[in-house]
Amino acid sequence: MGNLCATFSPPKPVVKQPENTFPNPPPLSISSNRWFRTRSSRREKVGESMSSEQALVAAAALFQKHPMDCSFDRSTSLRQPPSGRKNRNVLPRSSSSRARSLTDPLLQPHQLVNQDIKLDDLETNHFVLVHGGGFGAWCWYKTIALLEEVGYRATAIDLTGSGVHSFDPNSITDLSQYVQPLTDFLEKLPDGEKVILVGHDFGGACISYAMELFHFKIAKAVFIAAAMLSDGQNTLDMFSLQAGADDVMRQAQVFVYANGNDNAPTTIELKKPLLKDLFFNQTTAKDVALASVSMRPIPFPPVLEKLRLSETRYGSVRRFYIQTLNDNAIPVSIQETLIERSPPEQVFILKGADHSPFFSKPQALHRLLVEISKTKKP
Numbered sequence: 342m343g344n345l346c347a348t349f350s351p352p353k354p355v356v357k358q359p360e361n362t363f364p365n366p367p368p369l370s371i372s373s374n375r376w377f378r379t380r381s382s383r384r385e386k387v388g389e390s391m392s393s394e395q396a397l398v399a400a401a402a403l404f405q406k407h408p409m410d411c412s413f414d415r416s417t418s419l420r421q422p423p424s425g426r427k428n429r430n431v432l433p434r435s436s437s438s439r440a441r442s443l444t445d446p447l448l449q450p451h452q453l454v455n456q457d458i459k460l461d462d463l464e465t466n467h468f469v470l471v472h473g474g475g476f477g478a479w480c481w482y483k484t485i486a487l488l489e490e491v492g493y494r495a496t497a498i499d500l501t502g503s504g505v506h507s508f509d510p511n512s513i514t515d516l517s518q519y520v521q522p523l524t525d526f527l528e529k530l531p532d533g534e535k536v537i538l539v540g541h542d543f544g545g546a547c548i549s550y551a552m553e554l555f556h557f558k559i560a561k562a563v564f565i566a567a568a569m570l571s572d573g574q575n576t577l578d579m580f581s582l583q584a585g586a587d588d589v590m591r592q593a594q595v596f597v598y599a600n601g602n603d604n605a606p607t608t609i610e611l612k613k614p615l616l617k618d619l620f621f622n623q624t625t626a627k628d629v630a631l632a633s634v635s636m637r638p639i640p641f642p643p644v645l646e647k648l649r650l651s652e653t654r655y656g657s658v659r660r661f662y663i664q665t666l667n668d669n670a671i672p673v674s675i676q677e678t679l680i681e682r683s684p685p686e687q688v689f690i691l692k693g694a695d696h697s698p699f700f701s702k703p704q705a706l707h708r709l710l711v712e713i714s715k716t717k718k719p
Contacts, residue, residue: 460492463714464560465535467494471523473542473567474639475611477504480541480632483703488710496536498523500547503637511599511607513640520547520643527555535560537714540567542671542696543639546576549648549655556654563713565706566665566696569679572650576643579675589619589669597638605645608638623667623693623701632697660685661713663698663706670696687716 460466468488470481478497488495501519502510513519530536538559540548545567552559568576580590593615596606611619613633621629650656662685664676680688689709694702 458491458711458715465537466492466714467496467534467536468710468714469523469526469536469538470495470497471538471540471544471548472497472500472503473540473544474609474644475503475636476541476544476632477506477635477637479504479635480697481699484699484707484710487703487707491711493711493714496526498526500544502640504635510638510640511597513607514642516546516550516643516646516648518643519640520550523547523551524554527551527558530558534558537561537563537710539563539565539710541565541699542567543576543644545569546643546648549650552658553648553650553655556657559658561659561661561713561716563661563663563710564685565663565698566668566671566676567662568671569660569662569683569685570648570650571683572655573647575645575647577645579671579679588672589615593619596641606641608640609644610638611636619670620696621700622669623695624697625700628697628700632700659718661687661689661716663689663691663709665694665696665698666690666692667694667701668696686719687713689713 468484470478470484472478472480478499481495481497485495485497499506500522502508502513506522517524527536535558538548538551538561540546540562542565545564548562548564549568549570552562568579570576570579593611595610595612597608597610598604599607616633616636617624617629621632662676662680664673664680665671666673668676689712691698691702691705691709694705698706
């Protein structure tokens with residue numbers, strides 16, 4: 342989402358009027374640093390021509406109908422065997438080899454190395470996908486298609502003010518409000534039903550919040566290049582690890598002050614010309630174009646909110662982390678620090694993946710998600 346801790350010089354007072362707020366629809370369930378001060382007068386426009394479900398179903402169908410017809414080397418997940426002596430501080434890892442091509446061409450479902458899946462043997466076959474800051478449920482369209490083709494259930498959530506959720510991001514005041522579509526969904530799950538939560542980027546903090554509230558409904562949690570925080574931390578703390586760096590994120594960010602320049606920022610917008618370098622440096626042009634017309638401002642108050650996480654609730658959920666080695670938004674150094682401070686059960690590595698592996702490495706990401714779903718308790 343970067344260095345949020347650089348100093349800034351106050352601009353001339355310019356106030357952006359908040360946009361009209363639309364009534365919140367029911368939570369959308371689809372089977373389907375930065376700190377330098379600037380101003381923006383851009384307004385958010387909410388598309389009304391297509392529902393979230395229609396958009397994602399159409400995208401997933403298009404993705405399935407047009408496989409690549411050229412030959413290629415698949416990227417594969419290779420587990421590294423443990424060394425002779427056990428070390429409790431060493432995390433088991435796997436890695437994904439990278440094809441020569443910049444793209445990760447689509448495989449037909451029968452070609453994927455998941456033919457031994459026995460869904461009845463799994464604790465759950467239901468993935469709930471939570472997007473990162475600025476993204477929406479739309480970003481998971483490839484992951485949804487691949488999971489459903491092999492029999493899994495996949496639900497992508499639009500958080501408040503994200504995707505097609507009709508709410509002004511500048512009006513979001515806290516993390517609870519931002520995550521409400523996810524917590525509403527979990528609250529309505531039938532008794533005894535569990536899901537695998539998957540969080541990307543800032544979505545890591547969001548699923549952590551949900552894990553504290555609904556730990557008994559979550560079988561596993563997967564953090565993909567995500568904010569996997571400890572108790573008392575906020576997402577700003579994560580990016581402060583990179584303080585002073587002249588990174589792409591810092592160049593791309595634009596803070597919006599809808600409540601006036603004397604108050605805290607309300608949202609963060611990202612400069613479209615820098616999106617590719619920041620999030621999509623290994624992603625095809627088509628998916629970059631999709632993102633450039635779909636991304637929305639990131640609400641800022643949730644970024645500042647410190648999480649309250651307990652060992653008995655949040656700590657009872659099995660956690661897995663997927664690292665992205667070509668990531669310009671959350672560099673590997675930050676990912677490693679997060680893992681060291683709050684070690685998950687297992688760590689996986691996606692070589693050649695940018696910050697958005699659901700675009701740049703969809704098959705490799707799919708295989709890892711399936712592998713995690715099959716992982717038994719130690």
